Amino acid sequence: MKKSSLVLFPILVLAVLSMAVYPAPPKAKSVKYSKKVDAVIKAKCFGCHNSEGKAKKAMAKLKWDELTGLDQAEQLEKMKNIVGVLEKGSMPPARMVEKKPEMKLTDKETAILKKWSAKYSRKLSK
Ligand code: HEC
Numbered sequence: 001m002k003k004s005s006l007v008l009f010p011i012l013v014l015a016v017l018s019m020a021v022y023p024a025p026p027k028a029k030s031v032k033y034s035k036k037v038d039a040v041i042k043a044k045c046f047g048c049h050n051s052e053g054k055a056k057k058a059m060a061k062l063k064w065d066e067l068t069g070l071d072q073a074e075q076l077e078k079m080k081n082i083v084g085v086l087e088k089g090s091m092p093p094a095r096m097v098e099k100k101p102e103m104k105l106t107d108k109e110t111a112i113l114k115k116w117s118a119k120y121s122r123k124l125s126k
Pocket of ligand 1: 041044045046047048049055057058061062078081082084085091092093096105
């Protein structure tokens, strides 16, 4: 064996061992939006559910602009709530839809959000 490899070998062993002892922490998962999903949310949900909003009750439940900053477990909780309101068809609230029928989610928009929220409910629970 060459002298240089005698020096390098123990360093290599140590490097491999330290990787085994200190595995990289698992990356926290986060919700992502496709353009399609983002467009629906901006049009039909964001107005009430954002950190600059005036609807205190809506803000307490969900702020889209702060969603991805939450930790994984909290994001999962929010996604489950979103799945819930989509199942019930309860958002946007009936009061608003009565005043502005154009705010109602179309079947296509509901399908887009359902698919997305189901996907992230699965992803974030792992
Ligand atoms: C007109 C304002 C308004 C719009 C638009 C709106 N929301 Fe809400 N949302 C509210 C209010 C107010 C509450 C709180 C209801 C309560 O506490 O009874 C709420 C609550 C929620 C909750 C929490 C429900 C729970 O079970 O805790 C979710 C999730 C939600 N909204 C999702 C959405 C989604 C998705 C959209 C778009 C499709 C949307 N909201 C559009 C006003 C709005």
